[in-house]
Amino acid sequence: MRKLADRVENLEESQTIAMARISRELQEQGHNVISLSLGEPDFNTPEYIGNAAKQAIDDGFTKYPPISGYGDVREAIAQKFKKDNNLDFKPSQIVVSTGAKQCIANAVLCCVNPGEEVLLPAPYWVSYSQIIELAGGIPVCLDTTIESDFKVTPQQVEQAITAKTRMFIFSSPCNPTGTVYGRDELKELAAVFAKHQQIIVLSDEIYEHINFVGKHESIAQFEEIKNNVIVVNGVSKGYAMTGWRIGYMAAPQDIATACDKMQGQFTSAACSIAQKAAKTAISVTTDDRKKMVDTFHKRRDMVLDLMKDIPGWKTNKPEGAFYVFPDISYYFGKTDGQKIIKTPSDLCMYLLQDAKVALVTGEAFGDNRCIRFSYATSDDLLREAIRRIKESLAKLK
Ligand code: PMP
Ligand code: GLU
Numbered sequence: 001m002r003k004l005a006d007r008v009e010n011l012e013e014s015q016t017i018a019m020a021r022i023s024r025e026l027q028e029q030g031h032n033v034i035s036l037s038l039g040e041p042d043f044n045t046p047e048y049i050g051n052a053a054k055q056a057i058d059d060g061f062t063k064y065p066p067i068s069g070y071g072d073v074r075e076a077i078a079q080k081f082k083k084d085n086n087l088d089f090k091p092s093q094i095v096v097s098t099g100a101k102q103c104i105a106n107a108v109l110c111c112v113n114p115g116e117e118v119l120l121p122a123p124y125w126v127s128y129s130q131i132i133e134l135a136g137g138i139p140v141c142l143d144t145t146i147e148s149d150f151k152v153t154p155q156q157v158e159q160a161i162t163a164k165t166r167m168f169i170f171s172s173p174c175n176p177t178g179t180v181y182g183r184d185e186l187k188e189l190a191a192v193f194a195k196h197q198q199i200i201v202l203s204d205e206i207y208e209h210i211n212f213v214g215k216h217e218s219i220a221q222f223e224e225i226k227n228n229v230i231v232v233n234g235v236s237k238g239y240a241m242t243g244w245r246i247g248y249m250a251a252p253q254d255i256a257t258a259c260d261k262m263q264g265q266f267t268s269a270a271c272s273i274a275q276k277a278a279k280t281a282i283s284v285t286t287d288d289r290k291k292m293v294d295t296f297h298k299r300r301d302m303v304l305d306l307m308k309d310i311p312g313w314k315t316n317k318p319e320g321a322f323y324v325f326p327d328i329s330y331y332f333g334k335t336d337g338q339k340i341i342k343t344p345s346d347l348c349m350y351l352l353q354d355a356k357v358a359l360v361t362g363e364a365f366g367d368n369r370c371i372r373f374s375y376a377t378s379d380d381l382l383r384e385a386i387r388r389i390k391e392s393l394a395k396l397k
């Protein structure tokens with residue numbers, strides 16, 4: 001077989017996307033698979049946003065846009081930061097990209113040199129570690145536990161910092177744990193970074209709006225680290241726009257300028273039509289988002305309630321996003337008579353084959369005790385999925 005470049009040979013396939021692909025293939029073969037693997041809202045993009053895209057075509061927005069995004073779109077994003085987060089950014093500090101994923105890739109490629117370390121509270125979102133490795137950086141995991149709601153402590157961060165530490169990446173609300181950091185917790189973390197001004201903090205706030213505890217808090221609010229924080233956000237989750245591929249970052253000017261240069265060589269600007277639709281999404285207030293978030297909140301409660309009846313299935317109380325990340329290590333050492341379950345991946349595969357429910361192994365997120373369950377699907381499917389999981393787990397001895 002042809003040998004390709006080391007960077008891709010060493011790259012792992014995104015496990016969230018891989019599980020979604022496997023379940024689609026099984027569905028095509030006629031299996032009744034319930035896919036709870038891919039994290040995306042099961043809602044359609046609201047109509048007013050679609051109409052804005054149609055209008056953009058009619059208005060002729062079909063040519064290459066400026067690399068970092070149209071001026072009016074960046075202005076609208078700057079206003080969003082002021083209105084929702086009380087953060088001051090100039091439009092020149094905003095870079096619009098093809099999804100929040102590209103924002104993260106731009107930021108890491110622009111800030112991390114080969115051999116430099118990036119601190120990742122684990123569990124972390126799948127793509128962080130692979131993007132860091134693509135840049136030649138070294139992911140340094142800070143393990144957290146379910147007992148502390150998967151939160152990293154300032155002491156842990158302090159102890160992990162070396163002369164080579166260049167970046168800290170985290171998400172709040174968190175994918176995969178649903179953990180939400182409060183203002184005081186962020187302030188304590190900021191105090192650590194304030195002592196180490198060489199560290200850039202990448203705050204992934206893509207689940208900002210899917211938060212069940214109230215006001216979203218951003219680590220960018222603390223003046224002492226303001227010049228070192230990159231905020232990544234986007235419209236994929238909060239506005240059910242995963243397919244439109246629009247994310248954005250707000251960054252210190254030198255980093256935003258660097259990301260503009262990087263993006264100019266990789267993908268050019270994000271889709272012109274989708275940019276205009278995203279501008280409408282963030283500028284116009286309707287109750288679509290609230291309805292969606294209320295639905296996720298109710299489902300979170302329902303799912304946690306049903307999970308109480310699954311023996312050995314230990315969960316935290318996720319306060320945002322749309323995932324539950326149960327610790328399933330109780331099943332390690334048990335068997336279906338053919339294979340012994342030793343890892344979360346083993347249990348995931350067993351549940352896919354036996355229960356026909358697709359989840360994602362915690363190992364994809366840097367965790368070796370948990371699995372991720374996305375509840376971004378209908379109540380009926382969630383009830384049926386949990387019923388099947390319970391039935392299959394009961395067969396393990
Ligand atoms: N960050 C996190 C934590 C995510 O869950 C996702 C989901 N895809 C992304 C970034 C990327 O979002 P996008 O679809 O806008 O690329
Ligand atoms: N962020 C989603 C997830 O975690 C989508 C998949 C992906 O972009 O990797 O499932």
